[in-house]
Amino acid sequence: MAAPWIVDDQLWAVIEPLLPVKAPGTPGPARMDDRAVLQGILFVLITGIGWEDLPQELGFGSGMTCWRRLRDWQAAGVFEAMHTTMLAHCHRAGLIDFDRVIPDGSHVRAKRGTDTGPSPVDRRKTTTS
Template identity: 60%
Template sequence: MDDDLWALIEPLLPPWPDGSPGPRPVPDRLCLQGILYVRHQDVAWQLLPPELGFGSGQTCWRRLDRWQKAGVFEQLHRILLAELHAVGELDWTRACVNGSHVRAKRGGRLNRSVPGRPAEDGQQTPPNGESRGR
């Protein structure tokens, strides 16, 4: 990982809790490199080679979990998008939005008709979205 990317990431990382039990933690930058290695090489956490110096797979996984809960990667994503947008490097015509993680209010699809899809009773909803008289 180059120094410029690390300079963006480091300030986002939560500080190590004071008085934490156990040995001195593996430096954050090395843990992040271990995380990236596991994800890029598509290996199991327990197969992270210790000779690389990134700490154990469990150490890297715990750090990843801690950072995810702290919102580090969401913040980093926003920063990178803003920087790319500022220099005109984003092509918004190819953007994709996925709302599958959003909670469906009032039961979602069961309580509304979706044009072109079968309703609960198996009848097709007209493509123009007109109501079937319910």
């Protein structure tokens, strides 16, 4: 079994088109290979090591390169696009059992409104409803 941070050819074929392309002729040093950087990002996130501790001998580039690419891809919406694309692939392949899906909105932050009333627990704080 391959290490969980290794992106195989089949998965890479799905992910690669979702990544932003650096315009040709853009000044600066040669860009590290996107696939290697993605594997470096996954290595750090899976193992929990610090970005600065990413071993150079693995060929993923520096931890700072991986961190910057993660930041840039996050800002460009790459990971949201990956998630949506992978869900669509899994759905088409019949790999999602909707009988076992539980919607959960607990990760959505409650908005604070101006029409909130006093908290029944602490009279100095307002509620979020």
